Amino acid sequence: xxxxxxxxxxxxxxxxxxxxxxxxxxxxxxxxxxxxxxxxxxxxxxxxxxxxxxxxxxxxxxxxxxxxxxxxxxxxxxxxxxxxxxxxxxxxxxxxxxxxxxxxxxxxxxxxxxxxxxxxxxxxxxxxxxxxxxxxxxxxxxxxxxxxxxxxxxxxxxxxxxxxxxxxxxxxxxxxxxxxxxxxxxxxxxxxxxxxxxxxxxxxxxxxxxxxxxxxxxxxxxxxxxxxxxxxxxxxxxxxxxxxxxxxxxxxxxxxxxxxxxxxxxxxxxxxxxxxxxxxxxxxxxxxxxxxxxxxxxxxxxxxxxxxxxxxxxxxxxxxxxxxxxxxxxxxxxxxxxxxxxxxxxxxxxxxxxxxxxxxxxxxxxxxxxxxxxxxxxxxxxxxxxxxxxxxxxxxxxxxxxxxxx
Numbered sequence: 001x002x003x004x005x006x007x008x009x010x011x012x013x014x015x016x017x018x019x020x021x022x023x024x025x026x027x028x029x030x031x032x033x034x035x036x037x038x039x040x041x042x043x044x045x046x047x048x049x050x051x052x053x054x055x056x057x058x059x060x061x062x063x064x065x066x067x068x069x070x071x072x073x074x075x076x077x078x079x080x081x082x083x084x085x086x087x088x089x090x091x092x093x094x095x096x097x098x099x100x101x102x103x104x105x106x107x108x109x110x111x112x113x114x115x116x117x118x119x120x121x122x123x124x125x126x127x128x129x130x131x132x133x134x135x136x137x138x139x140x141x142x143x144x145x146x147x148x149x150x151x152x153x154x155x156x157x158x159x160x161x162x163x164x165x166x167x168x169x170x171x172x173x174x175x176x177x178x179x180x181x182x183x184x185x186x187x188x189x190x191x192x193x194x195x196x197x198x199x200x201x202x203x204x205x206x207x208x209x210x211x212x213x214x215x216x217x218x219x220x221x222x223x224x225x226x227x228x229x230x231x232x233x234x235x236x237x238x239x240x241x242x243x244x245x246x247x248x249x250x251x252x253x254x255x256x257x258x259x260x261x262x263x264x265x266x267x268x269x270x271x272x273x274x275x276x277x278x279x280x281x282x283x284x285x286x287x288x289x290x291x292x293x294x295x296x297x298x299x300x301x302x303x304x305x306x307x308x309x310x311x312x313x314x315x316x317x318x319x320x321x322x323x324x325x326x327x328x329x330x331x332x333x334x335x336x337x338x339x340x341x342x343x344x345x346x347x348x349x350x351x352x353x354x355x356x357x358x359x360x361x362x363x364x365x366x367x368x369x370x371x372x373x374x375x376x377x378x379x380x381x382x383x384x385x386x387x388x389x390x391x392x393x394x395x396x397x398x399x400x401x402x403x404x405x406x
Contacts, residue, residue, distance in 0.1 A: 052094025143284030230278025310377030
């Protein structure tokens with residue numbers, strides 16, 4: 001079960017933020033013999049936004065001023081400080097837990113660390129993003145777990161924390177968490193037996209604010225790893241010829257070293273292969289293992305963009321697939337079950353500079369969720385549209401599909 005228990009429910013980033021509205025030409029030295037008290041800021045204006053506010057002001061005309069300091073509380077317990085340099089005219093205060101008035105106290109601070117008299121203003125942040133997202137959140141059964149859906153129209157980073165009831169401790173315990181800026185939330189936590197279990201989800205943000213928890217009793221849908229001994233090649237003339245003795249059956253031999261599937265060079269896109277999965281399944285997901293090693297990880301002919309097609313016909317048609325097509329597209333008796341993109345290196349490096357951590361990530365296999373609306377099928381076709389390198393071919397080591405037998 002790919003569950004992460006006892007992890008912190010939120011990522012609290014209590015760090016000083018600096019937001020510029022004028023050109024920054026550098027900082028003055030922090031050392032000064034001038035111990036005089038600076039004048040405060042003037043002409044304060046406030047522009048409220050979701051969970052925060054931009055506070056704009058005029059600085060006194062003094063080269064001895066180093067920065068403006070804002071002190072405020074984002075809730076009843078947590079106090080924050082934000083600094084804005086002398087070369088700026090705005091300080092950003094954010095992380096407020098609710099849409100209500102908050103006092104912010106502002107000081108000018110000199111290079112000798114002398115503070116001005118305070119200027120206190122009231123900000124009225126709009127509804128914080130974590131609270132605006134929470135009403136849209138829904139929990140539903142997924143294959144082997146639970147699915148979380150929702151809307152994040154502002155595309156601000158939020159945390160989704162999934163919990164479940166532990167019969168031993170009789171507590172709701174954290175199972176996994178996921179941070180996203182996506183406008184559409186569609187996130188699953190899997191690895192559970194198909195028995196009723198109480199699940200919960202709440203929304204957090206990077207300041208540690210937490211919404212109320214949505215709880216539901218859910219029975220995860222049953223899924224199983226398909227029996228690869230039942231797989232067989234479906235020989236279609238419209239599929240890509242293989243090369244280097246890397247034949248299609250190596251895709252299901254449960255070996256990540258040695259040979260895999262490799263197309264010949266110079267064949268037309270998409271690079272494709274087809275096979276029978278032994279019986280009709282409603283697919284839930286499939287795990288892809290790409291070729292690894294210094295020469296191959298995120299390079300060479302490893303697939304980058306690809307589609308999965310399926311057919312439940314007793315006699316699938318020998319039809320050339322398009323390079324790209326919308327999910328649900330039907331061509332003959334083949335249907336597009338989904339379009340996928342292999343994730344970028346988790347290190348953040350360019351593919352050409354992937355590191356050992358990226359290789360470990362690829363070696364573990366990457367799971368791709370098949371849309372729930374996809375029909376049940378008995379035959380699968382993998383159609384590769386692009387690869388990570390500049391190769392006119394594609395290769396894979398292993399594919400492991402999961403689903404519910406029909």
